[in-house]
Amino acid sequence: MxxxxxxxxxxxxxxxxxxxxxxxxxxxxxxxxxxxxxxxxxxxxxxxxxxxxxxxxxxxxxxxxxxxxxxxxxxxxxxxxxxxxxxxxxxxxxxxxxxxxxxxxxxxxxxxxxxxxxxxxxxxxxxxxxxxxxxxxxxxxxxxxxxxxxxxxxxxxxxxxxxxxxxxxxxxxxxxxxxxxxxxxxxxxxxxxxxxxxxxxxxxxxxxxxxxxxxxxxxxxxxxxxxxxxxxxxxxxxxxxxxxxxxxxxxxxxxxxxxxxxxxxxxxxSGQMAAGDYRGTRSKGSNSRSQSAYASARMSRPPRSLRGTGAGITSIATRASHRLQKYEMMDMSANHDRAGGVEENITTVTAGNKEDASNSPNNRSWDGQSHTSQTVLVQSTWRVDVEESGKDENYATAANTK
Structure with a gap:
């Protein structure tokens, strides 16, 4: 009306x-x-x-x-x-x-x-x-x-x-x-x-x-x-x-x-300011600096089962846009299964790109201090059962280059 x-x-x-x-x-x-x-x-x-x-x-x-x-x-x-x-x-x-x-x-x-x-x-x-x-x-x-x-x-x-x-x-x-x-x-x-x-x-x-x-x-x-x-x-x-x-x-x-x-x-x-855990304010396809730092700290921390074993865990920072990666599987510790005589091997996978395969300290330190490069730290741990072959220690190494 x-x-x-x-x-x-x-x-x-x-x-x-x-x-x-x-x-x-x-x-x-x-x-x-x-x-x-x-x-x-x-x-x-x-x-x-x-x-x-x-x-x-x-x-x-x-x-x-x-x-x-x-x-x-x-x-x-x-x-x-x-x-x-x-x-x-x-x-x-x-x-x-x-x-x-x-x-x-x-x-x-x-x-x-x-x-x-x-x-x-x-x-x-x-x-x-x-x-x-x-x-x-x-x-x-x-x-x-x-x-x-x-x-x-x-x-x-x-x-x-x-x-x-x-x-x-x-x-x-x-x-x-x-x-x-x-x-x-x-x-x-x-x-x-x-x-x-x-x-x-x-x-x-x-x-x-x-x-x-x-x-x-x-x-x-x-x-x-x-x-x-x-x-x-x-x-x-x-x-x-x-x-x-x-x-x-x-x-x-x-x-x-x-x-x-x-x-x-x-x-x-743009990463110019951040307040604690500011969820939901980043654009698609981009990560804020605070989230990258938090993820790096969490992913670079060794699991509890590996602490105190004396084994070093290496994490290689890679560029997110790089497709070439190398996976290395190394035996970290061995535990004998009492029942079946099977060894339990805990392995760590480290993801890195080709240019960092040399593990150059200069390359790692530069990328760790960079505020502009976007990095992904990957660390995976799983259990591999290997049949006992008469030796006390077994080592498994696998490499896969995409």
Whole structure:
């Protein structure tokens, strides 16, 4: 239905409500789409935090539609409204309050799930605690919003008997601020330890910590809602808190999506900065420097069964693009089987390319110190049963050059 064109006046704020709600809804949708497309292009997966953002965006669309319909039916107008209009506004406002809290819940949990993927193990208990606080806050707020006024019309805050709604929104907004500060605090504590320049630290903390910019609108909502608590024209004076709620909702979605903008993702993927175990931020076909170092450390560590045997284990770094490899199988230790008289030989396979076959120390040290070459360290251990041939020691050597 196309509404007749209205202009904002001191006595009619309905056009402002409709315009702001529609504009901020579009911004939230674009932010979510940008994040999801960026993740699909760089990671190729639709992860749990992305699913939560998508769900939050759907809730935002429903909430914004309810607010737009309120403006279309007279919310923000100082003129007298008919009973049907008042009833429709109150019901839509009742639904929009619940959807607003649900949207905040989903966006906050998405942020904590993103934190979970980056945080080391010792910080995950704190993330669990924040998620528990968010769940308790949202569930209690939604439950209170459902029964804010007496039955059978819990949405009628104009003519019904309701609890103190200003105190209720102070509770909702105060814990909204606390949870945002908790999420931002963990982010800052994690990224302040980045091994990079101060400018890059500031960039990362600013991008991931932009959630603090939601706090001023939340404080404004507390102030304006308290002002209209005893207003003689609540359906007109509600236009300011309603607009501020749309701003808070949109900023919550944007704060969750801003870190996934393409230029910032490219900066992370280039290896210029890394924060702990930053999963899911590397592009297809490329490895970050931190993951290469971690893989090298894990793969170059000898298995427990070979420690203390005095046998040296050699790992040769090779270029990933090289197809020519040589496999050497050498007897590392021998254990006699008591029952069948079979020897168990534990062997180690070392993968390397032809140019490193000479095991030149210069070549290995240069490749180990290079920050640009991509290397793969391969070490495999398995058991080979060799029938006893009368000798105490058996050696097996196999070479395969592709």
């Amino acid at each position: 196309i509404l007749p064109r209205e202009h904002e006046t001191p006595f009619n704020k309905a056009p402002v409500i409709r315009a702001v709600a529609a504009l901020l809804m579009v911004i939230a949708i674009l932010s979510a789409v940008t994040r999801i497309v960026t993740r699909l292009l760089t990671v190729g997966a639709f992860k749990k935090d992305d699913q939560l953002v998508a769900a939050a965006t759907v809730v935002v669309i429903a909430q914004s539609a309810a607010v737009i319909s309120q403006g279309a039916n007279g919310l923000g107008k100082l003129e007298s409204l008919g009973p049907e209009q008042v009833s429709y506004i109150l019901k839509s406002h009742y639904a929009s309050d619940i959807l607003y809290i649900a949207a905040l819940l989903l966006s906050k949990v998405s942020a904590t799930r993103t934190l979970w993927g980056m945080a080391p193990r010792e910080r995950r208990k704190a993330i669990w605690a924040i998620e528990a606080l968010i769940a308790a806050w949202a569930s209690s707020s939604i439950l209170a919003a459902l029964f804010q006024c007496s039955l059978p019309q819990p949405w009628d805050f104009v003519h019904g008997q309701c609890f103190n709604r200003s105190i209720f929104w102070i509770y909702v907004d105060a814990l909204n601020i606390v949870t945002d500060l908790a999420i931002t605090g963990i982010l800052v504590e994690m990224f302040i330890k980045l091994k990079t320049s101060t400018s890059k630290k500031i960039l990362v903390i600013s991008v991931f910590g932009c959630r603090i910019f939601i706090i001023p609108p939340i404080v404004s909502h507390m102030y304006y809602f308290k002002r209209i608590a005893d207003s003689p024209n609540p359906l007109f004076d509600m236009w300011q808190p309603t607009v501020i709620v749309q701003v808070i909702q949109c900023l919550s979605i944007m704060a969750t999506c801003i870190p996934y903008l393409k230029p910032f993702m490219d900066s992370l993927n």
